[in-house]
Amino acid sequence: MTTVARFISFCIPLAFAFNSLSAHAFKQVTHKRIVQDAVAYMQANPNTTEFAKLQRLANNAGLRVNELGNLLGQGAYDVDDFADTFICGAITGDCVQAPLWGMAESIVKYTSYWHFQNHTQGIDEHGNDFGGYNYSQLTVKGDVDNLASSWLYNDHLDDGRGGKTGWFGAEDSEYRTYQVTEGNYRQGSYSNYNMYQDFQNMPFQPLDNLGQYWYSEFWSQPTVQSLGFVLHTTDLLQPHHTWTTSALNHSGWEAWVADYYDSENLNDFAKVNQALSSFSPIAANSQDIRPLLTQGGSFSYAQGGIVLYSQSHNDRVAVANQVVPHAIAMVVHILNHAMNRFDTI
Incomplete structure (x- = not known):
């Protein structure tokens, strides 16, 4: 296949389930x-x-x-x-890609948390010149931020089977979000999984x-x-x-x-x-x-x-x-x- 042919090919390898949603x-x-x-x-x-x-x-x-x-x-x-970001319940271990109330508040999927670059702060803990979304570092925030933080309090980023679980080993991993998505978006910065064990402190990549x-x-x-x-x-x-x-x-x-x-x-x-x-x-x-x-x-x-x-x-x-x-x-x-x-x- 020529370079041009590869460029024009437009296959969709990811599971895009919500094309019509806000x-x-x-x-x-x-x-x-x-x-x-x-x-x-x-x-x-x-x-x-x-x-x-x-x-x-x-x-x-x-x-x-x-x-x-x-x-x-x-x-x-x-x-x-993108169906690439799952957050798992601190107690249940159940991993989902969106909150139940997301449609009402325009947080349709957690993948949206990778879509920020926080210019109200400087260098983040990854070493990026500007960090991404991190509830604990928000300079301005409102009801939706607070609701998400309360809903997801102590919930963790999905790190695959055998990783962090809910209480008593409860686990329903859906996707190795930390290893794959966060790893892809690390781009020369530093991460460790401890950063992603409690939503209210998660430093999402920018x-x-x-x-x-x-x-x-x-x-x-x-x-x-x-x-x-x-x-x-x-x-x-x-x-x-x-x-x-x-x-x-x-x-x-x-x-x-x-x-x-x-x-x-x-x-x-x-x-x-x-x-x-x-x-x-x-x-x-x-x-x-x-x-x-x-x-x-x-x-x-x-x-x-x-x-x-x-x-x-x-x-x-x-x-x-x-x-x-x-x-x-x-x-x-x-x-x-x-x-x-x-x-x-």
């Missing part, structure tokens, strides 16, 4: 639109982007460019549906490490799916994910962005063009995209805090007109760099 991130449809708009921006600006390489890749696979954009966007969409893992997978064996997974990191332009809270108008803001994406022209290419200069492009000789991703997180943290406390339409428009074009611009930078993988094709 997830705890930018709405899935918003993730997809951001990627589609990034591809459209590249098409509209071929002289300042790597669009020619993107177009050649699509042509070689018998696809239109917008069809390739749809597939990449679907990868970004699907990350919220979102940039998730993005780096999938980018490394893409670079090793390029596929649309792995590159699409990388592009879910636009959550770093969602202020709740950098201020780090599951509450404080989190789901309401995300629903608003999805509802007003078109009517408020949040994907204005003129604003995307301006936003591109806010990022330092990834060096061509480097495969580490985390500095770029952290720039996106720093921007949303600096610009978007008001949407945690205000539901004013005008406040939301002001923030969205900053963070959405920057999310699209960040994807353009990633795609520009990713196309270097195909220089020899």
